[in-house]
Amino acid sequence: MASDIALRNDKAERCTVLATVRIGGEWSMVEESVPHTQTSAFWAEFRVPIAKDSETKLRYRVRVKYCK
Numbered sequence: 001m002a003s004d005i006a007l008r009n010d011k012a013e014r015c016t017v018l019a020t021v022r023i024g025g026e027w028s029m030v031e032e033s034v035p036h037t038q039t040s041a042f043w044a045e046f047r048v049p050i051a052k053d054s055e056t057k058l059r060y061r062v063r064v065k066y067c068k
């Protein structure tokens with residue numbers, strides 16, 4: 001599963017956005033534009049720095065295994 005999330009900062013100073021993503025099943029991160037923290041079995045957190053008055057994309061790819 002791959003995802004791109006666009007994040008925009010309209011402020012006059014740099015900021016960091018905390019993006020939390022729910023991921024079902026047994027998963028492992030394959031690629032990521034910003035390092036993640038696995039906060040529980042189904043949640044990943046990304047702290048994404050964004051320059052003033054700009055946009056950045058959080059990109060990640062996850063391998064998911066669903067158990068029967």
